[in-house]
Amino acid sequence: MSVINKNNSDQxxxxxxxxxxxxxxxxxxxxxxxxxxxxxxxxxTGFGGTPxxxxxxxxxxxxQNISVRLDANSNGLNWDFYPEQNVHTIKIxxxxxxxxxxxxxxxxxxxxxxxxxxxxxxxGQYFTKIECFxxxxxxxxxxxxxxxxxxxxxxxxxxxxxxxxxxSEVTLSYTFFRNDDK
Numbered sequence: 001m002s003v004i005n006k007n008n009s010d011q012x013x014x015x016x017x018x019x020x021x022x023x024x025x026x027x028x029x030x031x032x033x034x035x036x037x038x039x040x041x042x043x044x045t046g047f048g049g050t051p052x053x054x055x056x057x058x059x060x061x062x063x064q065n066i067s068v069r070l071d072a073n074s075n076g077l078n079w080d081f082y083p084e085q086n087v088h089t090i091k092i093x094x095x096x097x098x099x100x101x102x103x104x105x106x107x108x109x110x111x112x113x114x115x116x117x118x119x120x121x122x123x124g125q126y127f128t129k130i131e132c133f134x135x136x137x138x139x140x141x142x143x144x145x146x147x148x149x150x151x152x153x154x155x156x157x158x159x160x161x162x163x164x165x166x167x168s169e170v171t172l173s174y175t176f177f178r179n180d181d182k
Contacts, residue, residue, distance in 0.1 A: 060093050060156050061091050061092070061093035061094050061156075062091060062092040062093050062156050062159060063091065064091065064092045064159060065089050065090065065091060065092075066089070066090060066091075066092055066154055066167065066168060066169065066170060067087055067088070067089050067168060067169040067170070068087070068088045068089075068090060068096070068098075068152075068154075068169075068170050068171075068172055069086065069087050069169055069170070069171045069172070070083035070085070070086055070087070070088070070098065070100070070171075070172055070173075071083075071171055071172070071173035071174070072100055072173075072174055072175075073173070073174070073175040073176070074102075074112070074175070074176045075175055075176065075177050075178075076177060076178040077110055077112050077176055077177070077178050078104070078105045078106040078110065079102050079103060079104055079105060079110065079112065079140065079176060080101075080102070080103040080105055081100065081101070081102045081103075081174075081176055082100065082101055083098065083099070083100050083101075084098065084099040084100065084101065085098070090153075090154070092154045092155075092156050092158060092159060093153060093154065093155070093156040094153060094154075095130065095151060095152070095153045096151070096152060096153065097149050097150070097151045098149070098150050098152075099147050099148065099149050099150075100133070100147075100148040100149075100150065100174065101145060101146070101147055101148065102138070102140060102145065102146055102148060102176065103140070103143070103144070103145035103146075104140035104141060104142055104143060104144050104145075105143075106142060107142045108142060109139055109140070109141050109142070110139070110140055110178065111137050111138065111139040111140075111178070111179045111180070112137070112138050112140075112176040112177060112178055112179055113135065113136070113137055113138070113176065113177055113179045114133055114134045114135070114136075114138070114148075114174045114175065114176045114177075115134060115135070115174070115175055115177065116132070116134045116172065116173065116174045116175075117172075117173050118170060118171065118172055118173075119170070119171045119173070120164075120167070120170070122161070122163060122164055123154075123158065123164055123167060123170045125155075126154055126155040126157060126158035126161070126164070127152060127154060127155075127170060127172070128152060128153055128154070128155055129150065129151065129152045130151040130152060130153070131149065131150065131151040132149075132150045132151070132152075133148040133149075133150070134174065137179055138176075150172075152172075154170065
């Protein structure tokens with residue numbers, strides 16, 4: 001009788017070990033998938049001030065102006081990174097191209113990647129970028145300077161948003177981070 005109980009106990013332990021191992025595998029998979037899934041979620045919903053990216057340039061342009069303030073930061077890079085102009089006043093729905101500039105101040109090649117954000121966060125879903133330099137590795141040689149254009153518009157639907165219809169200013173902020181992966 002004790003041999004049968006031992007066999008049953010061994011089988012139960014093996015089943016439990018397999019289940020626990022399966023849970024660990026699922027958790028590791030979810031950990032690796034969480035960043036791309038969160039990025040996809042933010043792009044689709046505009047959550048966290050993530051601008052929408054669009055190819056549709058044929059929108060209604062309103063008579064309402066909005067100021068777009070530009071912010072530039074370089075985190076861990078010896079770069080001079082700045083907008084050509086700090087504030088742009090545009091019509092809602094108007095496609096605008098603005099420029100940032102980056103210059104490598106060091107004596108070595110440096111690769112950086114820019115991330116962006118829009119504030120207030122709720123306006124991110126209406127801030128639609130058509131073209132930008134974000135999420136791409138940018139390698140600058142010593143003393144190299146580059147112009148970085150951004151094409152965008154504010155979706156006229158923002159005027160129908162109860163919380164944002166009277167919004168007068170949006171901030172587009174870019175931060176370059178060092179990317180030593182290459």
